[in-house]
Amino acid sequence: MRKIKFGTDGWRGIIADDFTFDNLRIVSQAVADYVNGQGAGHKGIVVGYDNRFLSDRFADTVADVMIQNGIKVYLAGSPLPTPVTAFAVKVHEAAGAVMLTASHNPPEYNGFKFIPDYAGPALPHITGAIEENIARLQGGAMQGRWTDQEQAVELADVFNTRDAVGKATRQGEPSVAERIIIDPRPEYFEHLEQLVDMEAIRRANLEVMVDAMHGSGVGYLDVMLKKVTSAVKQCRCYRDPLFGGGMPEPTGKTLQDVCKWIQEDEGRLGLALDGDADRFGIIDSSGVYVTPNQFLPLLYHHLITVKGIVGPVTRTVATTHMLDRIAQQHGQQVYETAVGFKYIGQNLLEKGCVLGGEESGGLSIKGHIPEKDGILAGLLAAELVAVHGKRLLAIAEDVAKEYGGQLYSERLDVHTTSGRKQMVLEKLQQFNPAELTGIPVTQRITLDGVKLVLDSGEWVLVRPSGTEPLFRIYVESHRPERIKELSREVAVQIGLDE
Numbered sequence: 001m002r003k004i005k006f007g008t009d010g011w012r013g014i015i016a017d018d019f020t021f022d023n024l025r026i027v028s029q030a031v032a033d034y035v036n037g038q039g040a041g042h043k044g045i046v047v048g049y050d051n052r053f054l055s056d057r058f059a060d061t062v063a064d065v066m067i068q069n070g071i072k073v074y075l076a077g078s079p080l081p082t083p084v085t086a087f088a089v090k091v092h093e094a095a096g097a098v099m100l101t102a103s104h105n106p107p108e109y110n111g112f113k114f115i116p117d118y119a120g121p122a123l124p125h126i127t128g129a130i131e132e133n134i135a136r137l138q139g140g141a142m143q144g145r146w147t148d149q150e151q152a153v154e155l156a157d158v159f160n161t162r163d164a165v166g167k168a169t170r171q172g173e174p175s176v177a178e179r180i181i182i183d184p185r186p187e188y189f190e191h192l193e194q195l196v197d198m199e200a201i202r203r204a205n206l207e208v209m210v211d212a213m214h215g216s217g218v219g220y221l222d223v224m225l226k227k228v229t230s231a232v233k234q235c236r237c238y239r240d241p242l243f244g245g246g247m248p249e250p251t252g253k254t255l256q257d258v259c260k261w262i263q264e265d266e267g268r269l270g271l272a273l274d275g276d277a278d279r280f281g282i283i284d285s286s287g288v289y290v291t292p293n294q295f296l297p298l299l300y301h302h303l304i305t306v307k308g309i310v311g312p313v314t315r316t317v318a319t320t321h322m323l324d325r326i327a328q329q330h331g332q333q334v335y336e337t338a339v340g341f342k343y344i345g346q347n348l349l350e351k352g353c354v355l356g357g358e359e360s361g362g363l364s365i366k367g368h369i370p371e372k373d374g375i376l377a378g379l380l381a382a383e384l385v386a387v388h389g390k391r392l393l394a395i396a397e398d399v400a401k402e403y404g405g406q407l408y409s410e411r412l413d414v415h416t417t418s419g420r421k422q423m424v425l426e427k428l429q430q431f432n433p434a435e436l437t438g439i440p441v442t443q444r445i446t447l448d449g450v451k452l453v454l455d456s457g458e459w460v461l462v463r464p465s466g467t468e469p470l471f472r473i474y475v476e477s478h479r480p481e482r483i484k485e486l487s488r489e490v491a492v493q494i495g496l497d498e
């Protein structure tokens with residue numbers, strides 16, 4: 001048995017290799033033990049799933065295990081975006097949710113996210129406790145803590161769950177806990193309508209293309225926009241568990257159809273979602289991809305100056321410092337975190353931040369759940385275009401002028417072998433130069449990997465990805481030609497240059 005671990009955002013695995021029904025029962029049992037251990041079992045658990053191969057069947061299995069453990073289940077009646085599953089936790093005042101999704105990973109993957117009662121991604125102390133339960137179920141005997149017989153009994157309980165519940169349901173006998181089929185969409189729509197100026201979008205009658213990338217965002221962003229504008233075009237808005245042969249990750253490269261439509265038909269905006277609709281992708285009316293690092297400052301500026309929502313901001317170490325400049329000008333604080341929306345969500349809840357965002361395409365705002373939401377992000381992008389009456393990158397130029405000039409940022413993903421990874425990690429620990437390309441280093445931040453801030457305000461960050469077998473090098477500078485220079489220098493110094 002391979003060790004089951006939660007990464008940056010939940011447990012992910014290849015279907016039928018490590019993501020099997022048996023392993024899923026073990027992980028579900030571990031969550032049930034955690035929830036019951038907290039004395040929260042009576043509140044019930046929401047179970048949601050995306051559009052992937054077998055996701056609905058996996059959800060059914062999770063539901064069976066919960067019910068067998070006396071935990072009521074609010075089971076989604078159809079595929080849900082991750083933020084909607086999280087929102088349903090609030091609606092039902094549940095103990096948490098399980099979301100079956102591998103987000104933007106390739107089609108052969110599936111995954112398991114646990115969302116606690118605060119409706120955001122689980123923090124490490126929670127996933128740590130669940131992992132301990134998993135280890136107990138998976139390997140107690142191997143570590144000599146259990147007898148083989150004790151472990152066999154416990155695992156048999158886990159694996160027999162399905163039959164026990166199946167029989168009870170078939171014979172119409174009441175089970176200890178109920179299974180309630182839910183549709184959180186109406187309440188979720190109502191909630192978003194409070195956060196977004198839908199009236200402004202209606203007045204602008206924007207021509208928008210929505211690309212759901214075959215994910216579980218189908219029927220959300222497109223439907224909400226259709227309520228207020230007659231000019232919504234749909235792209236990849238139907239289920240395909242193979243994602244048309246690609247990966248459901250919205251980037252400049254994967255959104256070419258939207259770019260083409262905008263250029264040929266003079267569309268005003270392209271809005272895309274990843275496989276479970278928690279990430280966003282935006283194309284502006286010139287057919288150019290707007291990076292999250294470009295969009296987040298626009299949104300922060302808009303929240304403060306147009307919507308009057310003033311307060312601190314939170315971003316990951318890998319996200320643009322343009323947010324810092326805006327915060328500074330408005331006398332607000334910036335909370336920097338390690339990569340992972342769980343940390344951003346925590347600051348949204350505990351520090352009163354009005355915006356939390358990250359470079360990889362996640363954001364949420366004050367008044368919403370502390371979970372990244374691509375549907376909300378898309379609607380806010382439409383609001384921005386409608387209210388400012390300009391294309392997004394033109395607004396970005398205005399905003400940059402107001403806050404000290406443009407910043408350019410880039411991320412480089414470098415694949416490694418497992419042997420080389422160790423060597424790079426060791427070099428990274430020692431990576432503490434006094435200068436980079438002749439410019440003094442003024443700050444070394446080690447929240448996640450190593451980030452060096454230079455005297456010029458430029459910065460570089462190197463960290464191992466928590467979701468893919470690679471290192472990420474991030475660079476930000478006020479001069480685009482410096483990006484290559486800086487990333488090359490860093491790659492050479494830590495042995496990632498081959």
Ligand SMILES: O=P(O)(O)OC[C@H]1O[C@H](O)[C@H](O)[C@@H](O)[C@@H]1O
Pocket residue numbers: 008009103339340341342358360362464465466467468472
């Ligand atoms: O850079 P990685 O560790 O691969 O993480 C990339 C992203 O993974 C998941 O999607 C998390 O929810 C994000 O918060 C994170 O930014």
